[in-house]
Amino acid sequence: MKYYEKDKATSVPVQEAVGKVLLHDITRIVPDLFKGPQFKKGHVITMPDVKVLLDMGKEHIYVTGLDNEVHENEAALCIARAATGRNIRLSEPQEGKVSLSSQIFGLLKVNVDALFELNSIQDVIFATLHNRRTVQPEEELAGTRVVPLTVPKERLETAEAVCRKYYPVIEVTPFKRCDVGVVVTGSEVFHQRIRDGFGPVVSKKFESLGSRILKKKVVSDDMEMTVTAIRDLLDNGADFIAVTGGMSVDPDDLTPAAIRAAGGRVVTYGAPVLPGAMFMLAYIGDVPVVGLPGCVMYCRTSIFDLVVPPILAGETLEREDIVRMGHGGFCANCSQCRFPACSFGK
Numbered sequence: 001m002k003y004y005e006k007d008k009a010t011s012v013p014v015q016e017a018v019g020k021v022l023l024h025d026i027t028r029i030v031p032d033l034f035k036g037p038q039f040k041k042g043h044v045i046t047m048p049d050v051k052v053l054l055d056m057g058k059e060h061i062y063v064t065g066l067d068n069e070v071h072e073n074e075a076a077l078c079i080a081r082a083a084t085g086r087n088i089r090l091s092e093p094q095e096g097k098v099s100l101s102s103q104i105f106g107l108l109k110v111n112v113d114a115l116f117e118l119n120s121i122q123d124v125i126f127a128t129l130h131n132r133r134t135v136q137p138e139e140e141l142a143g144t145r146v147v148p149l150t151v152p153k154e155r156l157e158t159a160e161a162v163c164r165k166y167y168p169v170i171e172v173t174p175f176k177r178c179d180v181g182v183v184v185t186g187s188e189v190f191h192q193r194i195r196d197g198f199g200p201v202v203s204k205k206f207e208s209l210g211s212r213i214l215k216k217k218v219v220s221d222d223m224e225m226t227v228t229a230i231r232d233l234l235d236n237g238a239d240f241i242a243v244t245g246g247m248s249v250d251p252d253d254l255t256p257a258a259i260r261a262a263g264g265r266v267v268t269y270g271a272p273v274l275p276g277a278m279f280m281l282a283y284i285g286d287v288p289v290v291g292l293p294g295c296v297m298y299c300r301t302s303i304f305d306l307v308v309p310p311i312l313a314g315e316t317l318e319r320e321d322i323v324r325m326g327h328g329g330f331c332a333n334c335s336q337c338r339f340p341a342c343s344f345g346k
Contacts, residue, residue, distance in 0.1 A: 017061055018047050019044065022040075022043045022045060026039045038052065042073070044073075068153055069152055070152075076093050079146075079160070082159070083114075085169075087171065097143050099142070100140070102138065113166070114166030123146045124144075130345075132310055133340045173313040175209050175210045176211075177211055180213050181214050181234070181241045182215070183219060184196050186218075199216050199244065206308075214233070238287065240287065242290050259280060264284050266282045267281040268281050268319050274330050275299045278293040279293055299331070300337045305345070306329070330344070
């Protein structure tokens with residue numbers, strides 16, 4: 001029975017209303033002190049509520065039973081529990097809605113196909129933040145509810161079946177703590193004509209995601225020297241390699257060729273992301289290798305912030321993943337950056 005089917009509402013003595021659903025707010029007034037709902041629509045009446053209602057002068061109230069129906073609070077909890085994977089905390093129902101928040105710093109993962117199928121079920125609502133977003137502890141991620149006051153059990157079971165089919169629909173994955181090897185390329189840095197400005201930026205970005213810099217090597221614009229540096233870092237236990245600079249089409253920019261020569265299986269050279277078009281992703285064995293263009297050094301947000309977090313969260317990216325980044329891959333360069341609470345990368 002739905003809250004708007006008033007012709008089916010039943011007036012009963014409050015003593016007989018325990019376990020039934022209240023169909024309207026019941027307001028309590030204390031002169032000069034309080035005026036507001038003592039019980040809200042949808043409240044399931046308990047035995048202690050009976051005395052309170054009688055004290056308020058309510059001897060009869062409109063209620064409904066739950067014959068083969070599930071109350072909105074219970075339905076929202078059931079859907080949230082069925083959909084939720086790791087590292088997410090559920091709230092208590094508030095006016096029929098259950099909120100989901102992150103328990104950790106990590107990467108939000110949403111099964112978008114599952115979400116579509118779940119929201120295609122009549123009366124079911126499940127809204128989330130965007131997939132692959134970096135989230136903080138206690139950050140709200142999603143909310144779920146049903147539209148009417150009650151839903152048929154069969155409909156709830158359908159929603160739970162979708163969640164089981166795709167489980168988990170939503171979860172937060174922690175970032176792996178990687179030992180990162182950094183290769184800084186450029187003859188001007190190697191010969192100490194200028195100070196290295198790229199290495200510190202990259203180090204800070206990796207450290208902010210929970211990884212550490214194992215070792216940094218500075219090399220000239222020389223392919224053999226760059227290849228040797230990459231291999232030395234691998235031999236020293238690096239499980240992530242970042243090569244900075246040398247990513248353009250200038251004759252002296254040899255980073256892409258050096259990554260290939262070091263044994264890299266190239267996933268992509270070039271990405272439909274601005275800033276970050278001249279980006280390279282490769283793998284040497286299971287070790288990811290990124291060739292970072294100069295924009296990573298001077299842009300607050302760039303291709304680094306879209307690609308590195310998923311890799312640290314355990315994903316192995318392929319070219320199709322990079323190609324899909326074109327939709328939302330344009331940074332609007334806002335005067336006050338709000339990333340990741342913006343359209344970039346979404």
